[in-house]
Amino acid sequence: MSAAPKQDQYDVVVIGAGPAGLAATAMTAEAGLSTLLLDENAGPGGQVWRAINSTPVKTEALLGVDYWSGAEIARAARDSGAEIIHRATVWSLDRDLEIGVSVGGGSAFVRAKRVIIATGAQERPFPIPGWTLPGVMTAGAAQTMLKSSGLVPDCPTVLAGQGPLLWLLAAQILRLGGRIDRVLDTTPRANYIAALPHAFGFLTSPYFSKGLAMMREVRAKVRVTSGVTELAAEGDGTLSAISYATASGKRERLPAELLLLHQGVVPNVNLAMAAGIEHRWNERQLCWTPVLDAFGNSSVAGIAIAGDGAGIGGAQAAVVRGRRAAGDAIKALRPQAKIVDLSAELARAERGRAFLDVLFQPARQFRIPQGDTIVCRCEEITAKDVLDSVAIGATGPNQLKAYRRTGMGPCQGRLCGLTVTELMAEARGKSPQEIGYYRLRAPVKPIMLSELASLPKSEESIKAVVRG
Amino acid sequence: MIKHADAIIVGGGIHGCSTALHLCLAGLKPVLIEKDYAGRHASGVNAGGVRQLMRDVAEIPLSIRSMGIWETIVDLVDDDCGFESHGQVLVAENDAELDACRARVADLNAHGFTHEELIDGAELRRLVPAVAESCPGGVVSRRDGAAQPARTTTAFRRKAEQLGATIREGIAATNIRREHGVWHVDVGAETFASRVLVNAAGAWAGRLATQLGEPVPVETIAPMLMITSPVAHFIDPVVILRGRKLSFKQFPNGTVLIGGGHLAAPDQDRNETVLDWRKLAESARTVSELFEVMRSATITRAWAGIEARMRDDIPVFGPSALHEGLFHQFGFSAHGFQLGPGAGAVMAELIVHGGTQTRIGGLSIERFRKTTPSATA
Numbered sequence: 001m002s003a004a005p006k007q008d009q010y011d012v013v014v015i016g017a018g019p020a021g022l023a024a025t026a027m028t029a030e031a032g033l034s035t036l037l038l039d040e041n042a043g044p045g046g047q048v049w050r051a052i053n054s055t056p057v058k059t060e061a062l063l064g065v066d067y068w069s070g071a072e073i074a075r076a077a078r079d080s081g082a083e084i085i086h087r088a089t090v091w092s093l094d095r096d097l098e099i100g101v102s103v104g105g106g107s108a109f110v111r112a113k114r115v116i117i118a119t120g121a122q123e124r125p126f127p128i129p130g131w132t133l134p135g136v137m138t139a140g141a142a143q144t145m146l147k148s149s150g151l152v153p154d155c156p157t158v159l160a161g162q163g164p165l166l167w168l169l170a171a172q173i174l175r176l177g178g179r180i181d182r183v184l185d186t187t188p189r190a191n192y193i194a195a196l197p198h199a200f201g202f203l204t205s206p207y208f209s210k211g212l213a214m215m216r217e218v219r220a221k222v223r224v225t226s227g228v229t230e231l232a233a234e235g236d237g238t239l240s241a242i243s244y245a246t247a248s249g250k251r252e253r254l255p256a257e258l259l260l261l262h263q264g265v266v267p268n269v270n271l272a273m274a275a276g277i278e279h280r281w282n283e284r285q286l287c288w289t290p291v292l293d294a295f296g297n298s299s300v301a302g303i304a305i306a307g308d309g310a311g312i313g314g315a316q317a318a319v320v321r322g323r324r325a326a327g328d329a330i331k332a333l334r335p336q337a338k339i340v341d342l343s344a345e346l347a348r349a350e351r352g353r354a355f356l357d358v359l360f361q362p363a364r365q366f367r368i369p370q371g372d373t374i375v376c377r378c379e380e381i382t383a384k385d386v387l388d389s390v391a392i393g394a395t396g397p398n399q400l401k402a403y404r405r406t407g408m409g410p411c412q413g414r415l416c417g418l419t420v421t422e423l424m425a426e427a428r429g430k431s432p433q434e435i436g437y438y439r440l441r442a443p444v445k446p447i448m449l450s451e452l453a454s455l456p457k458s459e460e461s462i463k464a465v466v467r468g
Numbered sequence: 469m470i471k472h473a474d475a476i477i478v479g480g481g482i483h484g485c486s487t488a489l490h491l492c493l494a495g496l497k498p499v500l501i502e503k504d505y506a507g508r509h510a511s512g513v514n515a516g517g518v519r520q521l522m523r524d525v526a527e528i529p530l531s532i533r534s535m536g537i538w539e540t541i542v543d544l545v546d547d548d549c550g551f552e553s554h555g556q557v558l559v560a561e562n563d564a565e566l567d568a569c570r571a572r573v574a575d576l577n578a579h580g581f582t583h584e585e586l587i588d589g590a591e592l593r594r595l596v597p598a599v600a601e602s603c604p605g606g607v608v609s610r611r612d613g614a615a616q617p618a619r620t621t622t623a624f625r626r627k628a629e630q631l632g633a634t635i636r637e638g639i640a641a642t643n644i645r646r647e648h649g650v651w652h653v654d655v656g657a658e659t660f661a662s663r664v665l666v667n668a669a670g671a672w673a674g675r676l677a678t679q680l681g682e683p684v685p686v687e688t689i690a691p692m693l694m695i696t697s698p699v700a701h702f703i704d705p706v707v708i709l710r711g712r713k714l715s716f717k718q719f720p721n722g723t724v725l726i727g728g729g730h731l732a733a734p735d736q737d738r739n740e741t742v743l744d745w746r747k748l749a750e751s752a753r754t755v756s757e758l759f760e761v762m763r764s765a766t767i768t769r770a771w772a773g774i775e776a777r778m779r780d781d782i783p784v785f786g787p788s789a790l791h792e793g794l795f796h797q798f799g800f801s802a803h804g805f806q807l808g809p810g811a812g813a814v815m816a817e818l819i820v821h822g823g824t825q826t827r828i829g830g831l832s833i834e835r836f837r838k839t840t841p842s843a844t845a
Contacts, residue, residue: 092743092745094742094743095740095742096742100745109745109746276738276740392626393622393625393626393629394622395505395637396505398505398508399505399507399618399622401618402507402512402616402618402619402621402622403619403622408769409768410697410768412768412769441743441769441770441771442743442745442769442770443767443768443769443770446697446766446767446768447766447767448763448764448765448766448767449696449752449755449756449762449763449764449765449766449767450752450756450763450764452745452748452749452752452767453749453752453753453755453756453763455745455746455749455752456746
């Protein structure tokens with residue numbers, strides 16, 4: 001059951017129960033710090049180890065060894081003495097380290113001496129023509145259904161995009177008997193050359209052999225078309241076909257009822273940005289990453305970020321980053337405690353990342369759409385709409401809100417933010433860093449008005465009543 | 469290289485942009501300097517109320533002047549600014565509050581102002597059907613309404629630039645000084661010079677006034693607002709309460725804006741505010757009590773804009789009491805958005821003609837000089 005936090009003050013509050021959050025929680029709680037772990041999902045695991053305690057898919061090989069390694073860390077967190085609340089939505093965090101959290105239909109505020117944000121990654125927007133048609137979904141959403149309910153596609157299905165998760169999902173769908181008609185690989189051919197200088201780190205990394213085996217496994221069962229440079233979803237009201245072109249000039253139209261899109265993941269920045277944490281444009285990962293010190297401490301005193309939210313590093317790096325942030329929190333609150341140096345371990349876990357970052361940099365045309373392609377799904381704003389606004393004076397994402405209301409809908413910029421930044425940067429001949437990003441604001445997840453209304457009254461208003 | 473301009477305006481809010489535009493219309497070539505971008509603070513993120521209702525008598529003439537411009541705003545800036553005129557209604561929640569409303573309307577009538585009208589419970593429910601049955605009446609200002617603040621400020625800025633204003637955004641005005649009767653302002657590597665300087669720097673205007681030898685009792689505030697997901701259309705006018713801090717407005721897309729003056733903690737030097745959710749919870753409670761239909765709505769975003777509030781809650785508007793060529797236009801104390809169009813027009817008259825037909829005497833910076841101990845000694 002999900003109950004409200006037992007205390008209103010903790011030494012450490014960890015937000016997110018993925019690899020980083022679970023690892024951090026176990027460590028701070030074991031060190032004797034009062035620790036609260038808040039997580040949105042029904043159980044531990046985050047995205048990568050989603051439903052680790054509850055998945056109906058029990059055969060180990062189907063989801064892979066990496067998935068099951070999560071169970072041990074989840075167990076350690078559970079047995080650590082930390083207070084763990086699932087189905088808890090953190091909707092506010094500010095520079096006073098006050099956290100607004102919604103649990104079981106009610107909201108509460110808790111204060112922390114240290115906060116570790118471990119809210120992970122989200123999928124990068126993939127704004128191609130037709131991407132808003134019913135029948136088009138993200139690979140991540142498909143994987144969520146697969147892990148939590150064992151659901152796999154059985155209709156004509158195409159996977160398109162690039163990156164390790166695309167291949168992982170393809171392999172998992174196939175192992176569970178799902179249907180994939182084609183994989184359209186959008187990795188730009190030039191990336192293979194650009195990534196070569198980083199290849200040594202990759203070849204000696206854990207990714208290499210696993211990745212290769214997975215791609216071989218998929219290719220053995222499904223036709224893979226690589227070098228895809230154009231991609232469009234078509235259909236009248238719902239997806240009926242996918243048309244694509246390749247670098248070598250081949251064009252084809254594939255009938256399909258389901259298109260799963262994926263071109264990598266980017267840090268989920270909403271909570272951190274709303275807390276006022278400084279972020280910078282990351283030229284290699286083509287996304288915003290927080291400005292952090294070696295332990296993950298952000299520009300806001302007391303708040304650290306671990307896991308993919310600190311910059312995409314994968315699950316193994318997330319675990320180490322979680323422990324590093326936890327170690328620093330322990331050191332700050334228990335100065336006599338001995339903290340193990342994890343820098344060598346982190347370097348090992350991050351090895352190969354540079355190669356993947358460069359190899360799987362999405363192509364310009366899949367990040368910066370044109371013409372009638374939708375950019376902002378909430379307000380149905382196209383690339384042309386954005387450029388028209390730039391032409392009459394919109395200089396950045398925040399000004400664009402005044403013209404087009406982009407970023408002001410329920411997704412709070414998650415599905416359009418990166419696209420808008422890059423599109424406006426290109427149109428104005430500036431760098432994404434110069435163009436900037438939406439100023440994000442709490443609540444980072446919508447909360448019910450009635451829930452807010454039921455918050456305990458402020459001390460001031462209670463005093464006013466007493467005096468009156 | 470010093471660049472000469474007909475006027476230098478510091479601050480790119482609705483006021484600075486409106487003054488720039490009206491100076492252009494009078495044939496002048498002003499320069500407007502904005503440290504962030506036009507409408508970055510209160511002017512772009514306020515509740516958008518276009519309200520004559522419940523104003524201090526001293527600013528009513530300016531407000532009425534402005535209302536006339538709002539009603540034809542598209543002719544001025546080529547954009548309707550999202551302006552809609554469904555009136556603004558002040559709700560009395562009990563008989564004592566209604567008595568206060570009655571006295572207020574009588575006082576305005578005595579001053580010759582007729583825009584506020586006392587209404588009974590039946591008329592209140594006709595205008596605002598969803599309001600709680602227990603409310604006995606209120607006051608309506610029928611010509612009032614609301615507009616989209618960022619869009620409006622942006623439209624003024626754009627039109628001013630089209631008509632020849634020089635706009636500098638993203639760089640602060642520094643080293644503001646008067647040499648041989650001419651104001652000089654550095655903007656990055658550039659220096660602008662003009663006989664006229666307008667202080668329209670919002671929350672930063674108090675510092676500038678102090679720097680120029682005219683300190684005034686001003687504080688920085690950040691009124692909070694929140695907006696909900698769309699709910700079925702249930703209300704047209706903007707609603708404000710007599711007794712509690714709440715303002716309330718539903719947009720055409722169904723979203724509902726909730727404000728009313730609860731304050732966030734501003735951090736002016738960081739351009740940041742820290743929201744006070746306990747105060748926003750009070751607003752949420754008030755809304756739930758008055759409008760049952762709102763209880764199931766969700767809050768999608770909350771924010772606060774940084775601005776200046778004077779000790780007496782009315783702006784500083786008009787010529788400096790100390791320097792020739794210096795004009796103040798700040799301290800609008802959380803109700804300056806509606807005044808923007810008219811204030812720019814009047815400010816242009818002050819600059820170009822040396823006077824105006826609109827009564828603004830009560831807003832002069834002089835009022836603070838008179839009360840300082842040194843002035844009375």
